[in-house]
Amino acid sequence: MKTAVIVFPGSNCDRDMAVALEQVTGRAPAMVWHRETELPDGTDFIALPGGFSYGDYLRSGAMAARSPILRSVADAAGRGVPVLGVCNGFQVLTEALLLPGALMRNAGLNFVCRGVPLKVENSQSLFTASYDAGETINIPVAHHDGNYFADAATLDRIEGEGRVAFRYADPVNGSARDIAGVLNDAGNVLGMMPHPERAIDRAHGGTDGLRLFEAALGVLA
């Protein structure tokens, strides 16, 4: 199992993500700097971490989505390699057009940083197979730009295709239809605002996030 964490200037959850990946796989991920053009050979899981890549200049995730390594990430995603984007990673995936929609400033304008209950909408994906459909799990959020937006036709389509992975059980940031996590059409790319890597140890207050990594990485093991 070879995992990789993409590191941008301004990423700040890259080491938390590395801890989660190593905890589940027993092997430290490759930390891949944004200026690299190639992923390590044989990479079979890619994580885009949270943070404030490029200081959120222009739009959250906009600059990172145009960085050299993202071409390799997009190629790998096209080949079916699982890609997980958390928080800023989700913003990067939408800006890179690997996921539909956009993440805008929170409706309440506040940075929201707390544990939130999430409803598992799709328990069939490779990331969510350890959950039960309709189950409520607790995962922390910490973001300013998590207000998911897509036009009504896109929302209808992704809901109809089972591509809403998670919904906030209660409104958190103004997201359309309370969407917290979205899958691509092939199901191998997941973007989510909540931080599963911050819920992998009892000392974190819960381990619901660990189950996501166990599912995503166990399928490949």
Added chain:
Amino acid sequence: MKVNVYVTLKPGVLDPQGKAIHHALEGLGFGGVADVRAGRFIELDVADGTSDADLDAMCAKLLANTVIENYRIERP
């Protein structure tokens, strides 16, 4: 050649920042403001003869996120 690019939220897209600005204006006593929408102004200094197609591509590929934003290019 200076080119001005105006990036604005599409109609119908909620603009929390515009709303906050609106509330602040009301707080300062400015009545009669029906709505506020905030956008972004970008000034480009490009080579003379840069084509419309290139400017358009710059906007579509980076300067605006066309999922939520419109853009307008103003040439001299």
